[in-house]
Amino acid sequence: MKKLHLLAIALMVTCVAGAQSIENSSHSTTGYINSDGTIENSSHSTAGYITSSGEIENSSHSTIGYITSSGEIENSSHSTVGYVGSDGTVENSSHSTIGYIQSDGTVEDSSHSTIGHAGSVKREWAAVVFFFFHFN
Numbered sequence: 001m002k003k004l005h006l007l008a009i010a011l012m013v014t015c016v017a018g019a020q021s022i023e024n025s026s027h028s029t030t031g032y033i034n035s036d037g038t039i040e041n042s043s044h045s046t047a048g049y050i051t052s053s054g055e056i057e058n059s060s061h062s063t064i065g066y067i068t069s070s071g072e073i074e075n076s077s078h079s080t081v082g083y084v085g086s087d088g089t090v091e092n093s094s095h096s097t098i099g100y101i102q103s104d105g106t107v108e109d110s111s112h113s114t115i116g117h118a119g120s121v122k123r124e125w126a127a128v129v130f131f132f133f134h135f136n
Contacts, residue, residue, distance in 0.1 A: 022129060023117040031135065033121050039135050047135035050125055056133060065133060067124045073132050084127045101126050 019032040019040070032040040037050035048064075049057040056065035066074040071084040083091045088101040099115070100108040101123045107116040107130050118126035129135065 020119045020121045021117075022121070022126075025114045025116055027117065030116075031129070033118075033125055033129065037125070039129065041135065048133070050128065056128055058135075065128070067128065071124060073124070073128060082127065082132055084124045088123050090127045090131050099127075099131055101130075 018035045020034075021029045022031040022033060024030050029042050031042055031047065032044065033050075034040070037052070038046060039048040039050065041047045046059050048059055049055075049061065050067065051057065054067040054069070055063050056067065058064050064076050065081070066072075066076075066078065068074065071086070072080050073082040073084065075081050080093050082093060082098070083095070084101070085091070088103065089097055090099040090101060092098050097110050099110055100112065101118065102108065105117055105119040105121065105126070106114055107118055107126055109115050116130055118130070121129075
């Protein structure tokens with residue numbers, strides 16, 4: 001019984017370790033992104049997914065967008081809605097800068113004011129959550 005209890009604790013720690021908190025500018029957790037691309041709200045209910053092939057899906061697995069290999073963010077019709085540069089600059093479809101994702105995961109608006117924190121989440125994933133699609 002003791003081994004079973006230790007196994008359960010180890011499993012819980014492993015599951016939590018795979019999730020990165022998404023926080024607002026006050027460091028309050030607003031959601032999570034798991035290493036497999038599952039997006040959860042602050043109550044750990046699944047709000048969406050980012051698949052290994054770059055599809056962005058809502059909680060019903062309907063495709064609502066795409067992330068291309070070049071950092072373009074597209075809607076479900078494959079129209080470009082934005083770009084994420086290798087330096088973390090986030091642009092809208094007209095190439096106007098709408099924000100930045102710093103290497104430490106700090107998310108800033110176009111004026112460099114902090115709007116949130118994404119930790120070690122991939123920059124494209126952070127841009128999807130903070131700038132392009134809303135997951136409730």
